[in-house]
Amino acid sequence: MQNKHDKRTKKDKLVKHKTIASIVTPLGEGGIGKIMVSGPNAFTIVNKIFAGKGIADLQNAVNQKLYYGYIHDKGQRLDEVILHIIRKEDSFTGEDIVEINCHGGIRVVMRIYECLQSSGAKGVPWEALLQQSFENNKMDFVQKEAFQTIVQAHTKLGVKVLLDQHAGALSSALRQGLEIIEGIERAFHKESWYHGAVIHTDQHEGEEKSLILNLAREGREALLDEQEILSSLENHIRCLLETASLGTALTTPQVLVILGKPNVGKSTLINAILGEERMLVHHEPGTTRDYVSELISVYGVPFEIVDTAGIRDTEDTLESMGIEMALEQLQRADKVMAVFDNSKPFDQEDAEILSALSSWSMKKSSDDLHQNVNTYKIVPVINKCDLTVRLDRKKIESAVTQPLCSISARNREGLEDVKERLVGELGTTYKPMRPIVFTRRQYCLLVKADVVVKQVKSYLSTGDKTCMISGLIDELKKIFTACLEGHRYD
Numbered sequence: 112m113q114n115k116h117d118k119r120t121k122k123d124k125l126v127k128h129k130t131i132a133s134i135v136t137p138l139g140e141g142g143i144g145k146i147m148v149s150g151p152n153a154f155t156i157v158n159k160i161f162a163g164k165g166i167a168d169l170q171n172a173v174n175q176k177l178y179y180g181y182i183h184d185k186g187q188r189l190d191e192v193i194l195h196i197i198r199k200e201d202s203f204t205g206e207d208i209v210e211i212n213c214h215g216g217i218r219v220v221m222r223i224y225e226c227l228q229s230s231g232a233k234g235v236p237w238e239a240l241l242q243q244s245f246e247n248n249k250m251d252f253v254q255k256e257a258f259q260t261i262v263q264a265h266t267k268l269g270v271k272v273l274l275d276q277h278a279g280a281l282s283s284a285l286r287q288g289l290e291i292i293e294g295i296e297r298a299f300h301k302e303s304w305y306h307g308a309v310i311h312t313d314q315h316e317g318e319e320k321s322l323i324l325n326l327a328r329e330g331r332e333a334l335l336d337e338q339e340i341l342s343s344l345e346n347h348i349r350c351l352l353e354t355a356s357l358g359t360a361l362t363t364p365q366v367l368v369i370l371g372k373p374n375v376g377k378s379t380l381i382n383a384i385l386g387e388e389r390m391l392v393h394h395e396p397g398t399t400r401d402y403v404s405e406l407i408s409v410y411g412v413p414f415e416i417v418d419t420a421g422i423r424d425t426e427d428t429l430e431s432m433g434i435e436m437a438l439e440q441l442q443r444a445d446k447v448m449a450v451f452d453n454s455k456p457f458d459q460e461d462a463e464i465l466s467a468l469s470s471w472s473m474k475k476s477s478d479d480l481h482q483n484v485n486t487y488k489i490v491p492v493i494n495k496c497d498l499t500v501r502l503d504r505k506k507i508e509s510a511v512t513q514p515l516c517s518i519s520a521r522n523r524e525g526l527e528d529v530k531e532r533l534v535g536e537l538g539t540t541y542k543p544m545r546p547i548v549f550t551r552r553q554y555c556l557l558v559k560a561d562v563v564v565k566q567v568k569s570y571l572s573t574g575d576k577t578c579m580i581s582g583l584i585d586e587l588k589k590i591f592t593a594c595l596e597g598h599r600y601d
């Protein structure tokens with residue numbers, strides 16, 4: 112958990128912390144419950160309520176050792192516990208820690224937690240431990256964000272990627288960015304200085320003049336350096352931005368809505384993807400009456416997959432309510448699988464699906480692109496390809512931009528292609544310790560940095576507004592530091 116990263120950007124001031132107590136296991140029935148006490152008075156506070164076997168005073172406890180005993184309140188035993196002592200030099204918060212492992216369940220844990228508070232600890236949510244760690248320079252803001260997000264990870268890939276970011280993969284890439292910016296700054300100052308010298312060339316004669324000409328040449332080299340370093344920064348930012356669609360897809364499941372007229376095999380397709388017969392499938396059209404949603408993992412990327420009622424004109428009140436709900440679900444979709452039946456001719460109902468999709472994509476594309484890390488997408492699926500073709504595919508092909516996927520949901524054929532289409536562009540083959548942008552905050556800051564770099568590049572190449580460059584380089588530094596340290600940047 113510990114990380115001895117470069118603390119250059121962090122203030123050196125020592126934060127005097129309160130001693131805090133936090134329940135770090137979920138409150139509910141379970142084998143054990145754990146409360147962490149962290150801060151300068153952790154040992155003194157726990158001493159007041161702990162009667163240990165073979166230890167009278169926790170101040171004398173050995174670092175990284177376990178101690179058995181009882182927690183008591185006003186002479187009454189509350190629970191049998193095992194304490195884990197971690198002294199501040201080894202703890203992830205940078206403070207002395209006592210971990211109290213007690214019996215699980217809400218009552219026991221809450222009683223001990225209350226006791227700790229009456230003995231002087233401040234009761235806090237578990238995230239406050241991370242804040243303490245951050246303030247004590249044990250992790251930077253990005254590492255803290257990674258830690259906070261791991262608990263919400265839905266897939267193994269998500270955990271793997273976030274653990275690497277917690278270990279500092281993205282932080283090192285951001286620090287590398289800062290180093291490049293410092294290089295640009297040095298090159299820029301060198302160039303301005305030479306440029307200043309060149310201006311006075313006419314006032315010099317003989318040797319002095321040749322010295323100045325040399326300086327002028329070096330000045331031009333510095334300018335070339337600058338352009339080169341700027342391009343490498345631009346490239347560095349672009350590579351990081353490209354990882355954001357995978358990073359954010361791993362931390363926030365995208366909504367995948369399955370749309371199609373009744374009986375095309377939507378529920379069968381979802382069951383095939385889920386790999387189990389969970390949803391109701393029937394040969395009569397109109398089986399799915401409202402919508403059903405499930406969390407699925409497609410090659411390690413989580414999706415909330417939503418099965419909807421088939422869309423058609425109907426007199427049935429219940430069914431038309433379901434159709435209304437399907438269209439409502441479409442509004443919150445990030446991705447849509449539009450399903451068509453290979454064994455039936457293209458009809459009015461299919462045309463209505465295409466028209467609903469066209470309004471949906473129009474609305475999606477008008478959303479600010481920078482606001483959406485992951486772009487919307489329609490995957491057109493032709494199901495029941497095991498049956499004789501009666502569908503006019505051209506009608507669908509002309510209305511959608513993506514190529515059609517041919518499948519047989521019943522026979523589980525063609526599913527790999529469908530899944531590949533959903534995550535293909537994310538690049539799910541992950542190399543260990545690869546820096547991945549995984550929050551919108553990081554993404555938006557890097558988008559801003561990209562805009563500033565492009566501005567500097569254009570001012571440099573046109574020789575326009577060069578007086579602004581130094582200020583813009585400062586902006587770049589601020590953006591990267593804000594990303595690493597969590598400062599506000601507007």
Ligand SMILES: Nc1nc2c(ncn2[C@@H]2O[C@H](COP(=O)(O)OP(=O)(O)OP(=O)(O)O)[C@@H](O)[C@H]2O)c(=O)[nH]1
Pocket residue numbers: 371372373374375376377378379380391392393394395396397398399400419420421422494495496497498518519520521522
């Ligand atoms: N031959 C064949 N039949 C399929 C295939 N996929 C689904 N079916 C059949 O088509 C019928 C309808 O399937 P569902 O999955 O309930 O269709 P749906 O689109 O969810 O229907 P609604 O919920 O009524 O809108 C069932 O009898 C399925 O067994 C396929 O790939 N090939």
Ligand SMILES: [Mg+2]
Pocket residue numbers: 377378379391392398399418419420421
């Ligand atoms: Mg259905």
